[in-house]
Amino acid sequence: MSSESVALEVQGLGKCFHIYDAPGDRLRQFVMPRLSRLLGREPKPYHREFWALRSLDLQVAKGETIGIIGRNGSGKSTFLQMVCGTLAPSCGEVKTHGRIAALLELGAGFNPEFSGRDNVAMNAALLGLSDAQIAERFDSIAAFADIGEFIDQPVKTYSSGMYVRLAFAVIAHVDADILVVDEALAVGDAVFTQKCMRFLRSFMERGTLLFVSHDTAAIKSLCDRVVWIDKGQVMQIGPTKEVCDRYMQACYEAEQGSGPVAETAPPAPVFDASLPWHDQRRDFFRAEPMRNDIEVFRFNPEAPSFGLGGARITGAWLMDTQQRPLHWVVGGEPVVLRIQAQCHQALQSPIVGFVVKDRTGQAVFGDNSYLSYLGQPVVCASGQVLQAEFSFDMPRMPVGNYAIDVALADGSQHDHVQQHWIQDALHFKSESTNMATGLLGIPMRSIVLQAGQAQQETSPP
Ligand SMILES: Nc1ncnc2c1ncn2[C@@H]1O[C@H](COP(=O)(O)OP(=O)(O)OP(=O)(O)O)[C@@H](O)[C@H]1O
Known part of the structure; x- marks a missing residue:
């Protein structure tokens, strides 16, 4: 150096x-x-x-x-x-x-x-x-x-x-x-x-x-x-x-001592992918105290933002599937993130997106509308309101504070102008969790634990 x-x-x-x-x-x-x-x-x-x-x-x-x-x-x-x-x-x-x-x-x-x-x-x-x-x-x-x-x-x-x-x-x-x-x-x-x-x-x-x-x-x-x-x-x-x-x-190791690592891992049980799926622990997770309760705070129009201003984001809400704004969300349940904007100039290929960040500002998950409307952009005239809705199962989240950035650009994924990006537009707080580890919990299809004779070979599922 x-x-x-x-x-x-x-x-x-x-x-x-x-x-x-x-x-x-x-x-x-x-x-x-x-x-x-x-x-x-x-x-x-x-x-x-x-x-x-x-x-x-x-x-x-x-x-x-x-x-x-x-x-x-x-x-x-x-x-x-x-x-x-x-x-x-x-x-x-x-x-x-x-x-x-x-x-x-x-x-x-x-x-x-x-x-x-x-x-x-x-x-x-x-x-x-x-x-x-x-x-x-x-x-x-x-x-x-x-x-x-x-x-x-x-x-x-x-x-x-x-x-x-x-x-x-x-x-x-x-x-x-x-x-x-x-x-x-x-x-x-x-x-x-x-x-x-x-x-x-x-x-x-x-x-x-x-x-x-x-x-x-x-x-x-x-x-x-x-x-x-x-x-x-x-x-x-x-x-x-x-x-x-x-x-x-x-x-x-300091807490519990160290032990020998198993030399041959037992074969993974074969998963029948043809079965209809649901998270087998869902009922369990819905019950307190296991439930992942997430408190959602209101959209903050005063949050720091930047962009050219050809359109301005006027609101963002987390809603249930009946379009009711949610004050509490349960991790693992379906939600809709709605983002609304007022266009002040015509946008030829608007892209609306969001990113959820943990307390360190690390992006945990996010998405945008680009790929869903590739080749068939929703043109928005000046004076019109543009609305995007993202429907997804809310991941289960570790306890902590989170913020959602919302953004509206015009162009393509790689070549666009940012019209309005609001940092920390929405905050939410995961109050209790059933997550074992990681940044977020995915809906798990199944977890199988079996005891039995070790098999010599494993065929892929
Ligand atoms: N002025 C001091 N006189 C005597 N011992 C001290 C003094 N300051 C710190 N120590 C001791 O030095 C050691 C290291 O302390 P230090 O504060 O650097 O630890 P740390 O890693 O920052 O801990 P923490 O994560 O709890 O903040 C500790 O055992 C502490 O008791």
Whole structure:
């Protein structure tokens, strides 16, 4: 890696904390060794050494996104605090190239007695913005934080969510080259989380991101490489999937021990595809507490949007098959997503689409009308209303917050102009789930578990 392309260089980095068993030991440790030396004796330590991090070597290229994973207390924050310069290393060195901003500790860098406005000014100045830049960007920072009149209250009156909003708003506006974000802190309500993730994804196009999370799905969706730390030791640094899979395996093994892997897998039972299908667990899933209950929030016409404006999306609803707008959806049941738009100019080949995103902004599923109307476009005249309806079985969703982007373009799948794209037009929240694993649950035709004699050969179904 050439030196101009390096954002972060870490060599032999370690941190040793001194642990004192009694309050007086700290004073003894300060005084006694000096006395012992004066008396020509070997000084006796009054503390224990605890290595929170040992021998970390890492080089991060500009533009890379690095995930940091590890169980609680493994040394992730210790490492990142040394990267940010808020904690002095016991050994080794950290070199950063560029402006670094962090969201690592709740309220860090804020003076609780000062107002949000003053703290914004102080923080932004510390991070290198000039007075003129702070004045110019203040309204945008306040709009990002969106905490209303609290911006002029002392931050000691803030809820933890308000702290995070303000801190994130500042780091999003300081032109950082390197961002250090603990995902556990970057949570607020669903709208704010999507806003943060949108910012992080756009930041990742130009900047370097160090991202700590316990959620390997979030790490997999965002990071190029991962550093796995356990009990202060670097276990592995490498490609995201490989390290996350190894980490998951180690977590399971730590919980339940490891066992031998079966050498020959039993043959899969043959599935009779001619049978009419339904999800055999459907009745089960419909019953509480197994049901995947999803709360749907109203279309937000104020959500951020872009496009040429030849047409504007005026509404989006999730409905049941009787066309009734739904406030609650049950995962696995049929739904209709209706998207309505007002055309302000003639559209020759309109395409309407949607994408459902999880809280990290990762697209989970989506579709558009292009292929269904290939060769027979629905021409929409100026002044007409265009309406699209997507009928599908709502996948079962893991618990969490989701948002739906809706969009209207004109042209073909590969060559079109975007007339209107609304980000986070609809939000929904999966409250309870019956999903075992993954980003979404598909309607399963059957699950068969059999015990019997192992067969030598398997014929494909
Ligand atoms: N100032 C300190 N003095 C003594 N020990 C400390 C200090 N700060 C952290 N530690 C210890 O160092 C270890 C690593 O802590 P660290 O906060 O870096 O872990 P982490 O991986 O970020 O954990 P989590 O996922 O819970 O946030 C822990 O055992 C912690 O108790």
